[in-house]
Amino acid sequence: MPQSSSNGARASKSKDGRSTPLWRATFDAFERPVAGASESWLQSQTFMDGLALVLKLQRRANRELRRGLGFWFGTWNLSTGSDVQRLENQIAGLERQVRELRLELERSPGPGHDPVPGPLLASTARRRAPSRNSPNSRNSRDSQDSRESRESRESRDSRDSR
Amino acid sequence: MAPSLLERQLLRFQNGLTYYAGLNRPPIGRTPRDLVWQRDQGKLWRYRSQQRSVSPPVLIVHSLISKSYILDLLPDNSMVGFLADQGLDVFMLDWEPARPADAENTLETYVDQYLPGAVAATLVESGAEEVTLVGYCYGGVLALLLAATRPDQPIRNLVTLTTPCDYSQMGFMSQMFVEGRLDADDVIDETGLVPATVLDQGFQSLKPTDPVVQQVNVWQNLWNDKWLTGFVAMNQWARDQIPFPGAAFRQTVDCLIRGNGLLHGVVPFGPGEARLADITMPYLNVFCRRDEIVPPRAAEPLLGLVGSEDADEICLESGHVGLVAGRQADKVSRPQIAEWICAHSSPATSARPGRSNGRQQTQSRSR
Numbered sequence: 001m002p003q004s005s006s007n008g009a010r011a012s013k014s015k016d017g018r019s020t021p022l023w024r025a026t027f028d029a030f031e032r033p034v035a036g037a038s039e040s041w042l043q044s045q046t047f048m049d050g051l052a053l054v055l056k057l058q059r060r061a062n063r064e065l066r067r068g069l070g071f072w073f074g075t076w077n078l079s080t081g082s083d084v085q086r087l088e089n090q091i092a093g094l095e096r097q098v099r100e101l102r103l104e105l106e107r108s109p110g111p112g113h114d115p116v117p118g119p120l121l122a123s124t125a126r127r128r129a130p131s132r133n134s135p136n137s138r139n140s141r142d143s144q145d146s147r148e149s150r151e152s153r154e155s156r157d158s159r160d161s162r
Numbered sequence: 163m164a165p166s167l168l169e170r171q172l173l174r175f176q177n178g179l180t181y182y183a184g185l186n187r188p189p190i191g192r193t194p195r196d197l198v199w200q201r202d203q204g205k206l207w208r209y210r211s212q213q214r215s216v217s218p219p220v221l222i223v224h225s226l227i228s229k230s231y232i233l234d235l236l237p238d239n240s241m242v243g244f245l246a247d248q249g250l251d252v253f254m255l256d257w258e259p260a261r262p263a264d265a266e267n268t269l270e271t272y273v274d275q276y277l278p279g280a281v282a283a284t285l286v287e288s289g290a291e292e293v294t295l296v297g298y299c300y301g302g303v304l305a306l307l308l309a310a311t312r313p314d315q316p317i318r319n320l321v322t323l324t325t326p327c328d329y330s331q332m333g334f335m336s337q338m339f340v341e342g343r344l345d346a347d348d349v350i351d352e353t354g355l356v357p358a359t360v361l362d363q364g365f366q367s368l369k370p371t372d373p374v375v376q377q378v379n380v381w382q383n384l385w386n387d388k389w390l391t392g393f394v395a396m397n398q399w400a401r402d403q404i405p406f407p408g409a410a411f412r413q414t415v416d417c418l419i420r421g422n423g424l425l426h427g428v429v430p431f432g433p434g435e436a437r438l439a440d441i442t443m444p445y446l447n448v449f450c451r452r453d454e455i456v457p458p459r460a461a462e463p464l465l466g467l468v469g470s471e472d473a474d475e476i477c478l479e480s481g482h483v484g485l486v487a488g489r490q491a492d493k494v495s496r497p498q499i500a501e502w503i504c505a506h507s508s509p510a511t512s513a514r515p516g517r518s519n520g521r522q523q524t525q526s527r528s529r
Contacts, residue, residue: 027378035371042367043334052343059348085352092262092353099202099263103275 165385173385181380181390188395191231193243195254199283203258204276206283208251209242215249217510218292218318220503221284222254223277223301227361227406230256232399232487233298236392241486241496248500251288251510255280255301259404265354267407269414270432273307281308281315292318294503298486299324299456303418306464307429309443310436319506321446321499322464324456324482328425329418331460335364336419346408346415355405362403368454396487427467438464444472444506448485448499455482474502 020028041047066082073080165173180186199206222242224230233241233254245252255277260267284293295317297305302325309320329336338344349360366372376397383389423429427438445468449461458477465475478495480488485495 021382024378024382031371031375031378035369035375038370039368042370043337048334048337048343052338052348055344056348082352088262089353092265095263096266 170385173387174381177384177387177390181384181394186390186394188391188398189237190395190398191234192237193234193240193246198253198287199280201276201279203260203264204280205256205258206280207254207256208287209246209254211246211249211251213247213249214251215510216251216504216507217288218290218294218507219251219253219284219288220245220296221281221293222252222296222298223280223305224254224256225299225301226257226260226272226304226410227300227403229399229402229404230254232483235395235399235487239392239487239492241491244492244496245500245503248504249510250500250503250507251290253280253284253287253293257404259358260355260407262353262355265408268409269304269307272304272410273311274432277304277308278312278315281317285316292316294319294321294507296321296323296503297325299482300326302326303424306424306438306441306468307431307436309441310429310438311431311434311440313440317443319444319446319503320441320468320470321448321503322461323448323499324450324453324461324485325447325464326418326424326456326460327462327464327467328460329422330425331457332419333454333457334367335455338364339415339419341420346412350408350411353405354408356408356411358403358405361406362401365400365403365455392489396483400483424467425463438467439469441468442470445470445474446499446502447473447475448478448495449475450478450480450482450485452480452484453482472506476502 066080070080070082194210195207196210197205198208222233224233234243237243242252242254281293281295285291293316295305295309297303297320302322305320305322306325308315309317326332339346349356351357369375376393380390380393383393417423417430421430424438429436445465447461447464449456449458451458453461462475462477465473476495476498478485478498480490480495484491488495
């Protein structure tokens with residue numbers, strides 16, 4: 001039964017005891033069956049099969065369109081979005097290689113081996129710095145640095161000789 | 163006292179101007195925190211607290227498909243803030259939006275590289291020897307795989323929040339990828355990622371009439387500042403999806419959706435497999451009765467699949483997001499989760515040295 005709410009609007013009492021304006025109750029009365037029906041339709045096998053087919057066709061059409069545009073732009077020696085994309089993917093590939101190299105470096109046990117993977121922030125890294133007497137002391141770290149610089153020197157020399 | 167009809171209309175007009183002009187800026191993600199570790203797109207945050215009295219620290223692994231500020235939505239509606247107030251030392255492993263360089267990231271990349279790194283950094287930062295691992299949504303899948311495949315990881319307790327297990331019960335989002343419909347590569351773009359728009363459209367499709375209902379809700383509650391702030395914050399998060407790495411998505415489709423590996427308790431992982439029965443630490447599975455993204459029947463089987471002798475579940479009367487950020491979260495879900503974690507933890511015993519840059523120090527205090 002509709003009642004008058006505290007703010008004067010026509011309202012009805014909902015299950016949880018709060019008053020619902022009449023206009024809202026009317027909207028809900030229309031919306032609920034529509035929502036129920038649309039959700040059921042959306043979950044139906046027919047809809048999902050149809051949607052999958054439409055999405056596949058749309059994707060294929062986009063691909064063909066892009067290929068065609070790429071051909072025409074290429075004829076006039078103009079770059080397209082696909083060219084930029086290719087460059088971006090190449091950069092991403094390089095970044096992945098750098099990550100893999102970093103991982104290999106971390107996994108290779110050495111005198112300066114850091115058991116916690118990943119760059120800790122300065123404050124944490126400071127706390128984790130090995131003590132002077134530990135095997136991972138400054139001398140070990142220095143020896144690793146010198147080894148790395150020796151390796152880079154050697155690779156530079158070999159490149160020069162080539 | 164409720165405002166009069168005239169007052170409401172004035173408030174409605176005033177709030178309507180700012181809302182429809184897009185000037186509402188809810189204060190999201192404001193709990194003070196420090197970045198303590200970072201690797202690629204993975205960032206580990208530690209939330210500041212004056213009352214860290216419980217050990218081990220809690221490491222929350224966030225989902226790969228949404229932004230983490232849902233767990234710290236508003237100053238008076240924050241999951242991490244609540245946990246920190248209970249004396250827990252809260253860390254969060256958050257994911258920046260995936261970039262093309264992340265396209266080849268597999269589940270193994272996350273479980274074998276990022277998660278162990280974050281766990282190690284949590285131990286270093288907190289001075290603890292173990293962690294309580296909490297996975298939210300898809301983050302729960304990662305947490306389960308870590309617990310199942312890495313017995314060397316110092317995980318004292320494992321908690322999964324609305325984590326899908328039986329993908330055949332996941333409805334529209336997973337049913338679109340069953341055999342014969344879409345393949346993973348049908349939604350992966352040229353960068354190798356699943357675009358955020360695809361995920362957004364998928365979530366929007368779950369409730370087709372929601373955009374209309376939301377506008378009606380806004381009109382009805384436009385006079386209510388607090389409601390409007392909460393709505394804008396929640397709505398912003400709901401549309402704020404992030405790209406998903408393509409390789410991990412292929413695995414999700416092949417192993418989790420089509421193979422339903424989690425429900426069978428065995429997920430192909432790396433050269434071998436991950437067996438949920440190998441999870442032996444105390445375990446809590448939390449799911450929600452009104453969850454439409456991860457329905458209760460999709461999350462419920464986890465309890466029977468893990469090998470833990472001390473395993474519990476909590477079924478709450480809320481939705482997927484309501485669990486962590488709803489109106490009832492502060493009174494119902496958060497206290498129950500915090501209570502279980504505290505019951506499976508100990509009083510913090512060791513204090514770490516404080517920091518000069520304003521960070522908090524762990525305090526030694528018996529519970």
